[in-house]
Amino acid sequence: MFDVVTGGAGFIGSHLVDTLVAEGNEVVVIDSLCAGRRDTIARHIDSCAIRFVQADLLSDGWQDAIKGADRLFHLAADPDVRQSAVNPEPTMQNNIMVTYRVLEAMRHCNIPEIVFTSTSTVYGDARVIPTPEDYAPLLPISVYGASKLACEALISAYCYSFGMKSWIYRFANIVGERSGHGVITDFIRKLKDNPAELEILGDGKQVKSYLDVHECVAAMLFALRAREAVNIFNIGSEDWIDVRSIAEIVAEEMHLPEVKFRFTGGERGWVGDVPKMQLSLERIKSRRWKPQLGSRESVRLAARDLVRSG
Structure with missing residues (x-):
């Protein structure tokens, strides 16, 4: 399996890379290192277990590195909920525009599958707790939550328009x-x-x-067994x-x-x-995974x- 991980030098991304390498996958990591740290994946770079591309996804030049990939894990994002209310522009660019550019690169390179890390904040002030994936209406109360919901919509549209498959994970607080x-x-x-x-x-x-990051990565990979066009799962604790x-x-x-x-x-x-x-975990628990x-x-x-x- 040839996997690409955007944001792979970040917190969750680096733990995901650890697991993908341990499984023997070919891995390309794309990270600007604005938030991620090279030292989190340095041993994989030094051992040539992965290929590391330092690049800003808003620029060009990284697209050739993803050609031939079987799956792209899109974790690169601006994760700062508080700052998004102070200055929304970086959130708009680094979440929505970056996701659009990743999807376009996937379309041109014929990459069939995307895994996207979304957030519980897409639910806003949910009236139903624990909150299930089919809760509606989705009314985010933060710019960050709105940007992630917009990304989800883009991914869904690309899947149905261009024959891709996606896994969208709405995270609780991962620590x-x-x-x-x-x-x-x-x-x-x-x-x-x-x-x-x-x-x-x-x-x-x-x-x-709150959920431990190792359990988060395990849930992400477990849920890949679902094979709908768009697969949405909450991931958190009970x-x-x-x-x-x-x-x-x-x-x-x-x-x-x-x-x-x-x-x-x-x-x-x-x-x-x-x-x-x-978050309600009934959907992923019905497939025999629980934290x-x-x-x-x-x-x-x-x-x-x-x-x-x-």
Whole structure:
């Protein structure tokens, strides 16, 4: 199998590359290294297990590297939900326009399959929790969520117009080693700067699902057994954890039992924040996959790994 991974030097992408290489696949990684890090896949580059192309997908020159591929995993994106409310332009370009360019390159190179990492934020403030894949209407409340939903629509249109197949994965919060953003890394950074006090955005009562990155990759590859034109799956855990509890876990892992918490207030931590999120996993569970870890265990493992490596 010849796989292409855009964003393959990033958090989830690098873990996916690890697994694809371990399975003996031929792999090309395309990453601009604006958010990803070369060191996450350096051993694969040095051993010639993969071909690495450093390129901005908004430019040209990378398209020849994907010719002959059997499948393209499209993970390259601007993942910053908060910043998308401050300056939407990078989100529009790096999510929607990049996805369009990837689809066009696939069309011209006759690549038949795309795997796309979407997000739970496409559901907005869902009235049904746990939220199933067929929930409607999809009304994102962040520019980031809207951009991912637009990408989903483009992918669906290309599949039905040009005979492609797609797998669209709507993620809960994916956490673990190599993560470069999110609540856990934010807390670690803040506590390094000030071990006595931790600022927590919102009231700390926001509850969401978290899943270990290794389980996420396993679910992504497992769901490839579905063979419809467009296959949509939620990927997450079957429970949730509140932000205050995450702060307590991070403080424990950093050995800071006396830290004081300071809350900024309000049910949302930032513009576009969803106070409650848990995804229904019934669709993927019906195909005999379920997570082995819950949110608390996933957060604990991630905090431990990030504290140790940072």
